[in-house]
Amino acid sequence: MRTGRRAVLAAMASSVLAGCAGRKSATSGGTPTSGPPGAPAPNATATPTPTPSATAPAVTRAEIVARYGHAVPHTWGFLAPGVVHALPKGKRQIALTFDACGGPGGSGYDKALIDFLRSREVPATLFINSRWIDANPALFRRLAAEPLFEIANHGTRHRPLSVTGRSAYGIPGTRDAGEVYDEIAGNRAELTRLLGAPPRFFRSGTAYCDDVAARIVGDLGERFASFSVNGDGGATFTPEQVRTTVGSAPDGSIVICHMNHPDGGTAPGIAAAVPRLLASGHTFVRLSDALD
Numbered sequence: 001m002r003t004g005r006r007a008v009l010a011a012m013a014s015s016v017l018a019g020c021a022g023r024k025s026a027t028s029g030g031t032p033t034s035g036p037p038g039a040p041a042p043n044a045t046a047t048p049t050p051t052p053s054a055t056a057p058a059v060t061r062a063e064i065v066a067r068y069g070h071a072v073p074h075t076w077g078f079l080a081p082g083v084v085h086a087l088p089k090g091k092r093q094i095a096l097t098f099d100a101c102g103g104p105g106g107s108g109y110d111k112a113l114i115d116f117l118r119s120r121e122v123p124a125t126l127f128i129n130s131r132w133i134d135a136n137p138a139l140f141r142r143l144a145a146e147p148l149f150e151i152a153n154h155g156t157r158h159r160p161l162s163v164t165g166r167s168a169y170g171i172p173g174t175r176d177a178g179e180v181y182d183e184i185a186g187n188r189a190e191l192t193r194l195l196g197a198p199p200r201f202f203r204s205g206t207a208y209c210d211d212v213a214a215r216i217v218g219d220l221g222e223r224f225a226s227f228s229v230n231g232d233g234g235a236t237f238t239p240e241q242v243r244t245t246v247g248s249a250p251d252g253s254i255v256i257c258h259m260n261h262p263d264g265g266t267a268p269g270i271a272a273a274v275p276r277l278l279a280s281g282h283t284f285v286r287l288s289d290a291l292d
Contacts, residue, residue, distance in 0.1 A: 102131025156186030242269020
């Protein structure tokens with residue numbers, strides 16, 4: 001990879017955090033030093049692993065700790081084996097995904113964004129954190145009841161997923177296999193109770209994980225979904241930046257944006273980008289519509 005492109009990808013990676021951290025700078029201490037510096041290229045493929053089933057048998061915390069308590073990770077970032085970054089090739093499909101991160105500064109609701117998606121009947125996958133659900137129970141119930149939207153797991157405390165305590169952009173990660181389990185399983189249990197079925201997809205806070213943690217996600221019956229296009233720079237982009245970035249997303253893109261910052265440029269940017277993509281022959285899908 002040329003130095004210029006590496007720098008661009010690093011900037012994309014650093015901005016994705018802002019929407020999940022009260023829109024503060026995402027370049028503070030704790031930036032990972034190993035693994036890929038930014039988002040992977042569209043249609044990038046990870047090392048094949050069996051696709052987990054949403055009805056996978058329950059795995060206990062003790063079993064996860066026994067299985068992975070001494071495992072040593074070899075990757076850190078967005079490209080762990082088994083993590084999906086893009087849709088299958090061959091179709092003009094794009095998956096819009098929106099994080100709702102919760103916590104201080106992160107429990108807002110972008111009504112204009114969701115109303116636009118409804119008005120144009122654009123499906124999307126919503127990655128929702130347990131704290132956002134607790135702050136917006138009525139809104140969650142309404143979103144969960146709409147077939148247009150697929151609800152996915154964005155963790156219990158919005159932490160990077162690590163078995164060694166690695167941080168991403170100053171946000172402390174989970175410290176061991178047991179805490180990885182807690183971060184996934186806590187919100188998984190809440191979503192299963194509220195939805196009547198477990199979620200199929202998981203994205204950690206910051207979207208960072210190591211390869212051991214990614215395997216734990218699969219063991220718990222979910223699939224780690226990363227991204228190939230950083231659509232709103234962690235809810236920091238202007239409407240024009242969102243329009244340009246999302247509007248130029250290539251076939252097979254998984255676009256990450258945020259639905260928890262109504263004062264940002266995401267809603268008007270998406271409203272401008274979607275008609276452009278539709279006019280060019282693209283269709284929009286939920287992750288479960290395109291991934292086995």
